[in-house]
Amino acid sequence: MMELSQESLAGRTAIIHMPSLSQHELYGTGENHKFVINHIRKAWFESLKNNKKVLLYILVASVLIFCCIFLAGQNKKQMLSDFGQNILAEEPQSILTEEPQSILAEEPQSILTEESVAASGKVENETMAEVENEVKTELSDTDSGSVSETGDASQTPEKKYTVCIDPGHFLDEEDVMEAQNTYGYRESNVSLRLAIALKAELAKYGIDAYMTRETDHITLGGYTDKELDKGHISLRGEFAKGSDLFVSLHTNSNGIDANQVGTFEQPKEINKTIIIVNKVAYNSDTALNIANNIGTELSKVNYDSGLSFTNQFIAVTRDTAREWTAEYNDGLNQVGTVCYRWGTKGDYYGVLRGASNVGVPGIIIEHGFHSVEELRKQAMTQELVEKWAKADAYAIAKGFGR
Numbered sequence: 522m523m524e525l526s527q528e529s530l531a532g533r534t535a536i537i538h539m540p541s542l543s544q545h546e547l548y549g550t551g552e553n554h555k556f557v558i559n560h561i562r563k564a565w566f567e568s569l570k571n572n573k574k575v576l577l578y579i580l581v582a583s584v585l586i587f588c589c590i591f592l593a594g595q596n597k598k599q600m601l602s603d604f605g606q607n608i609l610a611e612e613p614q615s616i617l618t619e620e621p622q623s624i625l626a627e628e629p630q631s632i633l634t635e636e637s638v639a640a641s642g643k644v645e646n647e648t649m650a651e652v653e654n655e656v657k658t659e660l661s662d663t664d665s666g667s668v669s670e671t672g673d674a675s676q677t678p679e680k681k682y683t684v685c686i687d688p689g690h691f692l693d694e695e696d697v698m699e700a701q702n703t704y705g706y707r708e709s710n711v712s713l714r715l716a717i718a719l720k721a722e723l724a725k726y727g728i729d730a731y732m733t734r735e736t737d738h739i740t741l742g743g744y745t746d747k748e749l750d751k752g753h754i755s756l757r758g759e760f761a762k763g764s765d766l767f768v769s770l771h772t773n774s775n776g777i778d779a780n781q782v783g784t785f786e787q788p789k790e791i792n793k794t795i796i797i798v799n800k801v802a803y804n805s806d807t808a809l810n811i812a813n814n815i816g817t818e819l820s821k822v823n824y825d826s827g828l829s830f831t832n833q834f835i836a837v838t839r840d841t842a843r844e845w846t847a848e849y850n851d852g853l854n855q856v857g858t859v860c861y862r863w864g865t866k867g868d869y870y871g872v873l874r875g876a877s878n879v880g881v882p883g884i885i886i887e888h889g890f891h892s893v894e895e896l897r898k899q900a901m902t903q904e905l906v907e908k909w910a911k912a913d914a915y916a917i918a919k920g921f922g923r
């Protein structure tokens with residue numbers, strides 16, 4: 522810019538500063554035409570050169586305007602983009618929060634109509650509703666999973682329980698009671714039928730069971746029958762090793778000619794349900810609970826069957842469990858309860874001692890007194906056996922939380 526100004530000043534100062542004067546006035550009349558034209562052209566260019574400032578301003582202004590327009594355009598695109606994002610951000614929310622409700626609450630049937638199927642929006646909403654439900658389900662599963670990790674047993678997979686059932690005694694001449702009645706009552710027979718029924722009932726609760734014997738006779742560890750009812754009786758209880766519970770099924774009796782009446786002619790006032798626990802069961806809340814449950818259920822069955830004077834049973838804790846005595850066993854009008862009986866080797870009863878030896882909670886279930894004639898009569902029918910089995914199974918399952 523400065524060079525152009527200095528060049529102008531060298532000889533054409535007037536043109537620069539007086540562009541409004543006529544060419545005649547500038548160059549005088551004596552100059553030839555060609556010279557004048559040349560001067561006019563130069564003057565015009567000079568004028569343009571000096572007007573470059575203006576052109577530059579115009580150019581800069583144009584550039585600025587262009588830039589503004591360009592930026593405005595970019596901004597407009599950006600706004601459209603944001604709007605697009607808004608569409609993506611907001612619509613799913615409305616779809617997830619509002620539409621499914623209306624679909625589920627107000628138009629449950631319209632989903633299936635042709636009209637709603639033709640409306641693609643509805644179909645999308647339905648899909649989103651399903652997605653939402655899946656998400657909720659997944660979240661719910663995650664929540665429950667975290668709960669189970671913190672030790673909530675209710676959320677963990679169910680434990681598989683196994684019960685070892687011991688049908689008391691075995692068939693021998695001492696077991697035959699034909700001489701005392703006409704019903705053919707045998708404790709070994711009743712306990713076997715009861716065990717078979719109990720196993721089937723437990724299966725209904727998903728509880729596995731196996732038996733120390735499945736026939737009139739028993740063989741365990743190389744011993745058989747009488748050996749397993751006397752000297753090696755603890756093998757029955759030890760057969761429960763690895764199981765969750767050992768139950769030895771029996772019907773009860775009393776001392777010879779107790780209550781001043783014949784041994785097998787006892788009044789129903791002697792009849793009560795007695796549950797005897799081993800040391801492991803005594804120290805197990807679950808086993809004590811099962812013992813209480815069984816006694817409670819059996820007492821109801823016996824009373825409802827006309828076999829007992831009461832339907833009551835005294836449930837116990839470790840502190841209130843009763844020590845078994847012959848007086849209590851043979852006493853009249855005594856309410857059934859849970860007993861313990863310790864001997865010099867631990868558990869007094871061999872079957873329970875065997876279970877304790879292998880760390881299994883064990884209980885003897887005295888379902889009733891077979892020294893009561895009516896009980897012998899009913900026990901030889903399958904009806905009472907089934908009732909006892911159902912009561913036992915229900916009580917065990919309940920104790921295991923089933």
Ligand SMILES: [Zn+2]
Binds near residue numbers: 689770
């Ligand atoms: Zn017995």
